[in-house]
Amino acid sequence: MNLAIEVKNLEKTFMLHNQNSVKIPVLSGISMSINFGECVVLNGHSGSGKSTLLRSLYANYKPDDGQIIIYLSDRKIDLLTASAREIIELRKTTIGWVSQFLRVIPRVSALDIVMQPLLDLGIDSYIAKDKAAYLLNKLNVPKRLWSLAPSTFSGGEQQRVNIARGFAVDYPILLLDEPTASLDNQNANVVIDLIEEAKKRGSAIVGIFHDVTTRDKVASRLFSME
């Protein structure tokens, strides 16, 4: 097995400073390993800490204790001690985040939004454009919308632009935060295909899927948060 991520004894307690410093313990002694080529789905009741763990794997949240080791080809990086510069680099080259919510950037076209992560890696613009067009097409975003900024798009169209952007780069590690939520069946199946393709390419995937049918289709195994 080829390790991609190793989580060791993760601890996270939220402190509500403006509410009498109430403490909310969320992650306690979480340990897990994720290999390249598998999709691990976080499973547990609402409030069990799935989002907190997923955000920690993207270094959005900093756990209080433990380790999150990211295995690169030539070295390992612990997200709890990584520098801001290392985290920015990891997000550019190694760890992708796909959620249902699009950060709309005013006046930037849908095609440019999807191409940008590829351009950031120094990939030629004609190759980036081809990949973006392939994904927008696959996700049924009508071609007449590609040159427009998505601020006026429907919720579903914006979501599909965001998913296309999330899959533009073939990241070695992909974090999926309910990417199929509120998609119709046809488009949810496209996303399931994209996940399967990423798995076959050898990406290590961690995701949250509330829909049991989707979860069972994509999961190599479940990780229980109970």
Ligand SMILES: Nc1ncnc2c1ncn2[C@@H]1O[C@H](COP(=O)(O)OP(=O)(O)OP(=O)(O)O)[C@@H](O)[C@H]1O
């Ligand atoms: N930024 C935050 N500040 C304070 N408390 C938080 C914060 N984020 C999450 N929590 C708390 O941590 C607990 C776990 O939340 P989290 O969103 O990780 O659960 P979840 O399993 O993803 O839930 P759901 O399935 O409902 O999305 C909750 O009690 C929540 O109130």
